[in-house]
Amino acid sequence: MASRPSPVVEEILKTVKQRVKWxxxxxxxxxxxxxxxVAAIDVVRxxxxxxxxxxxxxxxxxxxxxxxxxxxxxxxxxYSRGVYRKKLTFAGRILGPLVGAWIPKNEKDLDxxxxxxxxxxxxxxxxxxxxxxxxxxxxxxGLLKIIATYSGRAPTIIxxxxxxxxxxxxxxxxxxxxxxxxxxxxxxxAIGKSLPLDKKGAEVLLLPWLTDxxxxxxxxxxxxxxxxxxxxxxxxxxxxxxxxxxxxxxVGRMELAKATLERIVRRAEELGxxxxxxxxxxxxxxxxxxxxxxxxxxxxxxxxxxxxEIALELVKQGRLPIEPDDTPVTWHDPCQLGRRGGVTxxxxxxxxxxxxxxxxxxxxxxHSICCGGGGxxxxxxPEMIAExxxxxxxxxxxxxxxxxxxxxxxxxxxxxxxxxxRKIDEIRESGAKIVVxxxxxxxxxxxxxxxxxxLPVDVKHIAEYIGERVKLKR
Amino acid sequence: xxxxxxxxxxAVYQFFWxxxxxxxxxxxxxxxxxxxxxxxxxxxxxxxxxxxxxxxTFIETFLDPIIFSLKKKPHDFTxxxxxxxxxxxxxxxxxxxxxxxxxxxxxxxxxxxxxxGLWIPESMISGTLxxxxxxxxxxxxxxxxxxxxxxxxxxxxxxxxxxxxxxxGVGGKIGMKLLExxxxxxxxxxxxxxxxxxxxxxxxxxxxxxxxxxxxxIYRELLALHVLFAELLLAWLPFSKYWHxxxxxxxxxxxxxxxxxxxxxx
Numbered sequence: 121m122a123s124r125p126s127p128v129v130e131e132i133l134k135t136v137k138q139r140v141k142w143x144x145x146x147x148x149x150x151x152x153x154x155x156x157x158v159a160a161i162d163v164v165r166x167x168x169x170x171x172x173x174x175x176x177x178x179x180x181x182x183x184x185x186x187x188x189x190x191x192x193x194x195x196x197x198x199y200s201r202g203v204y205r206k207k208l209t210f211a212g213r214i215l216g217p218l219v220g221a222w223i224p225k226n227e228k229d230l231d232x233x234x235x236x237x238x239x240x241x242x243x244x245x246x247x248x249x250x251x252x253x254x255x256x257x258x259x260x261x262g263l264l265k266i267i268a269t270y271s272g273r274a275p276t277i278i279x280x281x282x283x284x285x286x287x288x289x290x291x292x293x294x295x296x297x298x299x300x301x302x303x304x305x306x307x308x309x310a311i312g313k314s315l316p317l318d319k320k321g322a323e324v325l326l327l328p329w330l331t332d333x334x335x336x337x338x339x340x341x342x343x344x345x346x347x348x349x350x351x352x353x354x355x356x357x358x359x360x361x362x363x364x365x366x367x368x369x370x371v372g373r374m375e376l377a378k379a380t381l382e383r384i385v386r387r388a389e390e391l392g393x394x395x396x397x398x399x400x401x402x403x404x405x406x407x408x409x410x411x412x413x414x415x416x417x418x419x420x421x422x423x424x425x426x427x428x429e430i431a432l433e434l435v436k437q438g439r440l441p442i443e444p445d446d447t448p449v450t451w452h453d454p455c456q457l458g459r460r461g462g463v464t465x466x467x468x469x470x471x472x473x474x475x476x477x478x479x480x481x482x483x484x485x486x487h488s489i490c491c492g493g494g495g496x497x498x499x500x501x502p503e504m505i506a507e508x509x510x511x512x513x514x515x516x517x518x519x520x521x522x523x524x525x526x527x528x529x530x531x532x533x534x535x536x537x538x539x540x541x542r543k544i545d546e547i548r549e550s551g552a553k554i555v556v557x558x559x560x561x562x563x564x565x566x567x568x569x570x571x572x573x574x575l576p577v578d579v580k581h582i583a584e585y586i587g588e589r590v591k592l593k594r
Numbered sequence: 595x596x597x598x599x600x601x602x603x604x605a606v607y608q609f610f611w612x613x614x615x616x617x618x619x620x621x622x623x624x625x626x627x628x629x630x631x632x633x634x635x636x637x638x639x640x641x642x643x644x645x646x647x648x649x650x651t652f653i654e655t656f657l658d659p660i661i662f663s664l665k666k667k668p669h670d671f672t673x674x675x676x677x678x679x680x681x682x683x684x685x686x687x688x689x690x691x692x693x694x695x696x697x698x699x700x701x702x703x704x705x706x707x708x709x710x711g712l713w714i715p716e717s718m719i720s721g722t723l724x725x726x727x728x729x730x731x732x733x734x735x736x737x738x739x740x741x742x743x744x745x746x747x748x749x750x751x752x753x754x755x756x757x758x759x760x761x762x763g764v765g766g767k768i769g770m771k772l773l774e775x776x777x778x779x780x781x782x783x784x785x786x787x788x789x790x791x792x793x794x795x796x797x798x799x800x801x802x803x804x805x806x807x808x809x810x811x812i813y814r815e816l817l818a819l820h821v822l823f824a825e826l827l828l829a830w831l832p833f834s835k836y837w838h839x840x841x842x843x844x845x846x847x848x849x850x851x852x853x854x855x856x857x858x859x860x
Contacts, residue, residue, distance in 0.1 A: 163631040164849065170624075171842030173835040174781035175674060176774070177659060180666035189777070198780035220783050247854070251659040252838055253846030410858060413636045423639075462641050462858030486860050487658075 125513040128289045136279045141272030142525040145227045153270030157263050158207050168254045169204045178246035183492040183539040184239040191239040193246035193256035200259040234273035237265045238532055241494030243455035248486050261495055265372035274371045277505050277519045278496050285363040286376040295511035300360055303337040307344045319355035325393040330360040332399045335560035339399050342587020343427050349590045350439040366407055370496045381412050385420045395423045397430050399583055401457030401558030426463055427583045432470040441591040442474050449475045450552035453488035454559035479550045489546055492539030493565030501533040540569035548575050555579045598811045605821040613825035620832025641859030651855035655847055673766030682760025689714045690753045691740040711743040716753035716804050757801045764794050789834050796823040
């Protein structure tokens with residue numbers, strides 16, 4: 121039984137319930153959404169919209185193509201092209217559906233849009249598979265999602281977390297803060313001294329998010345142990361600066377995303393650190409490293425790197441004493457760290473140095489198979505929603521906009537259970553007993569998939585793996 | 595002047611300029627729109643990767659989709675890339691003797707293709723262009739002889755074989771599009787039907803003209819149709835999927851490399 125929700129949770133839920141509508145068709149909202157869609161088209165997206173020849177070469181790259189062929193990237197992106205044609209081409213305005221011009225006209229259309237949006241993980245594999253360099257993920261996640269969200273079709277759970285992060289309201293929710301407080305306490309026990317919290321002028325800022333503490337506390341502790349062992353001049357925040365920023369992008373709410381990133385950059389600059397180290401190799405990495413300067417219109421005064429990059433540097437410099445491991449271990453490339461983030465070489469170099477029985481997967485780097493959990497799909501399952509509701513003192517039903525959304529979440533979970541299978545099969549083929557990776561969604565998705573398809577494997581964050589093997593001087 | 599001659603003259607001497615003007619308008623329109631939407635972004639510093647890595651990944655950017663298609667969609671690879679592009683339309687357009695002469699007429703340096711012996715004959719059993727091709731006589735002959743470097747490869751590299759491969763390619767692509775349409779796939783567009791029909795028209799008219807050995811009037815009509823269809827495609831090109839050949843493909847792949855490999859270091 122959930123405890124009573126705090127007033128801040130009730131307030132956020134009220135805000136979200138006002139804008140999330142899984143039933144009906146609000147013409148004004150759709151028009152507003154279409155205007156936002158049009159405003160989000162830039163020169164690169166114009167290429168993505170206009171230069172597809174419809175060859176569908178991208179189809180087999182998508183994990184959801186194996187759930188249903190209609191979920192191929194080109195099919196999903198075609199809905200964005202339809203809106204584009206209707207609003208911005210002569211042929212589309214005059215000839216309409218004859219040339220594939222389209223705009224959601226009723227409830228059924230909106231239901232279809234949201235279905236397609238949450239059958240895309242934005243993994244970017246279609247981008248590399250396309251003979252014309254078209255990033256269909258950008259058209260689905262970056263454009264079509266705007267139509268879904270601003271027409272009311274946004275998953276309540278993600279929208280609640282976007283709002284929680286924007287307002288930093290999670291700091292007031294005991295259930296959510298518990299893992300954070302716990303991880304700091306355990307880290308202090310592990311290193312046998314106080315943590316260097318909020319230290320100004322440190323070289324490196326280890327910047328864990330709230331989700332890092334929730335999903336892999338061992339990863340946070342592992343990173344701290346590694347930095348201590350290497351004698352790094354580092355600091356970390358005494359409280360989480362965000363849930364998993366910018367979580368607003370997962371529901372296409374760019375205004376929330378921008379405000380959150382601005383806040384994070386300001387704080388890191390106030391600390392005067394030279395480098396910010398992330399543990400999360402999911403979407404926060406490309407957003408913090410690559411997209412943030414574009415969004416904010418300026419470069420921050422620090423460099424953003426992932427833990428795996430700095431760990432490799434330290435190992436190469438001989439500053440990180442590690443006890444090599446004999447367990448068969450493999451690496452799963454999180455799509456956002458690898459394909460989207462460009463960290464495709466470093467994890468392999470690091471693991472070759474620290475794991476004697478490293479077994480790279482058949483598809484790796486930019487060709488890696490997606491785990492099927494990205495784009496918000498990972499947290500769209502009833503168990504996760506029930507768990508999060510409990511932490512916030514809510515009944516699970518409070519995080520659904522009625523039966524329709526509930527059914528959609530259940531269908532999404534079913535679709536994920538098919539999409540994840542290829543990844544599990546590939547891990548099974550490698551013979552690995554440990555899968556190391558760097559993204560909470562990948563960890564959750566692969567662990568869930570392994571359980572579903574009876575694969576006895578331990579899935580952990582790379583920082584946890586390194587932390588377990590690091591020789592710490594006391 | 596008979597209909598045949600009028601059609602021929604219109605196709606060869608008049609419509610070409612109209613088509614070229616439409617093509618030029620289309621190019622300006624499409625590139626202009628890209629410039630209109632262009633804004634210099636504030637970029638993060640790029641990831642340091644060595645020159646060798648960048649060259650390797652540049653090649654991979656172009657090769658990877660081909661390898662992926664071969665592994666995952668062999669039918670599409672065969673009909674689309676092999677038959678239609680690599681062994682069909684591309685060598686016919688740019689290497690077949692008759693076309694080399696046309697390109698050289700408008701762009702004289704293109705004659706290097708003939709000089710270097712890269713051009714290919716119309717048929718595997720003869721080096722001639724065709725007895726009725728209206729090219730200036732060379733020496734005693736009323737036709738031009740295609741002398742090239744391809745040797746035994748002429749068995750494949752000739753107009754007849756390549757045109758048949760291209761026809762099979764287009765036919766296969768039309769068939770696949772119809773199958774996709776039956777499955778209600780969204781990536782089947784009206785433009786596909788127009789584009790493939792136009793291409794099929796060009797190939798058929800050209801093939802029939804090349805194989806025709808009868809009345810010169812009918813030959814001229816076939817040739818006029820072939821030229822007219824090709825000019826229609828030229829005018830239509832910037833507004834259709836064929837734009838990929840002029841711009842979309844090159845921009846797309848180079849941008850992808852710049853974005854993912856050069857900038858982010860993937």
